[in-house]
Amino acid sequence: MSELFNLAGRTALVTGANTGLGQAIAIALAGAGADIVAAGRSPADDTAAQVQALGRRFLFARADFGSTEPVRRVVDEAIAFNGQLDILVNNAGTIHRADSLDVTEENWDAVMNTNLRSVFFLSQAVARHMAKGHGGKIINVASLLSFQGGIRVPAYAASKSALAGLTRALANEWAVKGINVNALAPGYFDTNNTTALREDARRSEAILARIPAGRWGKPDDLAGAAVFLAGRASDYVHGITLPVDGGWLAR
Template sequence: MSNMFKLDGQTAVVTGANTGLGQAIAVALAQAGADIVAAGRSAADDTRALVESAGRRFLFVEADLSSTAPVQHVIDAALNFQGRLDILVNNAGIIRRADALDVTEEDWDAVLDTNLKTLFFLSQAAAGHMARQGAGKIINIASLLSFQGGIRVPAYAASKSAVAGLTHALANEWAAKGINVNAIAPGYFETNNTQALRDDAQRSEAILARIPAGRWGSPADLAGAAVFLASRASDYVHGIVLPVDGGWLAR
């Protein structure tokens, strides 16, 4: 059974892998045997060290994923790196907090472009190659706000709800091509995106009180879900949005 979760000889592209959830996913995939291509704006030296300490190869591709301009460059770099592309993790994302009455068009477009538009076109470019090789795994990072509305993050909620819908839609089209498209919906994790919430004592206490597990998530808590969805163990799993939330949605 353990062989079902091995990723030996595979190449994974992980966007936004320099810190937080993306870094944890990249390291987990490397520990399972995959070589890692990390794409993003910021250098991923810490991630490189962790991946290489797991005995896997690592490539950083500088790419501003707020637009679709670098999409083909990222995919080409991955193919040139190891000659194959097996896994794409669409983790890069941004959040802008403001009352809905005060959201600017600039902030709305920035969030939707990064969290949804680039995600789709990266998936499209990767899937073109995966379809030719007859196999591939695409893992989108959704959110609890794929199910709920949240507070003061209307653009983020819209983008993550759309990511869930897009995950279903792409699974419907690409499952027959051997491509698994699924998503992980993280709950409240200790990352840069939640720093403002954790710094607000009242809001942090209210969030923690609702999590049945009794704690904020650690990025490492995503490791098992990511490896499962990237591996042969999930070959007949298509179009799911898997919450990893300490029980938040069950409350």
């Protein structure tokens, strides 16, 4: 059974792995045996230290996924690192909170470019490599707002809803090539992105009241689901968006 979750000998590219959910996913994959390439705007020194402490190799590729310009370079660096790329985790994302009446084109484009456009072209570039070899695993980080509308985050909700659709579309095309495309949909997690919500006593209390688990998620609550979607255990799983939400959507 352990071999189903064993990632030894595999290389994973994780975007936005310097903190929060991306960092937790990168460390979980390393704990299962994968070497890690972390790509993002900010240095990932803490992630590097934790990955290397697990005995795995680590590479940081600086990239701003607000545009697609770095996609080809990052993929080339990731492949050159170990000679192959087996896992892609599209975690890098951004959010803009504002009343829908006040959202500008610039606000909208910034969110959509990072959360959707770059995800597609990064997945495309990686899939071209995977299709030449033994396939691989692509994991998108979606959201509860892949299922719901949210409040004051129209571009984010649109991008994450579209990401769930993109996950299904790519799975339909690439499953026959040995490439699994799936998504994780984190619930309310204790990360930098939710600081404003957690510091708003009324919102925080309302959120907690709806979560059957009775607490905000911790980044390492994603570890098992990420390793499952990255390993052999999910070889016949294609096109799902898996909520990891403490039961929020069941309420």
